[in-house]
Amino acid sequence: MTAATATYGEPVHVCGVADLPEVGAAQAEIEGRLVAIVRTEDGAVHAIDDTCTHANVSLSEGEVEGCQVECWLHGSTFDVRTGEPSGLPATVPVAVHQVTVDDDGQVFVALAAG
Template sequence: MSEVSTDREFVRVCALDELPTVGAAAADIHGRIVAIVRTEDGEVHAVDDTCSHANVSLSEGELDGCTLECWLHGSRFDIRTGDPSGPPATAPIAVHTVKVEGDDVYVALAAPDQTQQN
């Protein structure tokens, strides 16, 4: 997972067993909706839950490896970098720092200006 500034506050989001074995779930962190994603190899990532193209929930989409696909138009995002991997989305989504301590998942939000919309 990518690291961001350590001066950000980590917030407990959920227990690890509350996440799908593989897939995404939405969480509200201080009014910001975030997709908490667990991959096949057990890594946990967090990205903004809103597609930068169509303004719909990414946590409702399909996960393929480290790529989360928007269910509406098929935009795909790398959950490690937030970068889109093809149209129609051209703007990245914000990536948040995750740590797992014991059975708890914590997220530190990226700065709000890291979220870009088309």
């Protein structure tokens, strides 16, 4: 499913931007789903499923560089904008969720369907 055709649930308040690392990720549980809330070097906030599709470990514990988050276990990298793996050994993308930051710096996430 491409981002253009993706459907999303209702936005849920997750945190404030100030609660996130300047560059890095934090884990949130939204409706029973683990999500990595990622803040990139340009200050943008993204949300992806928090589980590496190769090794089933938390991506929010990995390093963020540019728009990539690296799995700490085997070094797979994922583009936080698309969910696509950009470095082996992972070959399956992670889900990308819709993020909104309001005027007060509060982060809301709408989960991708599925």
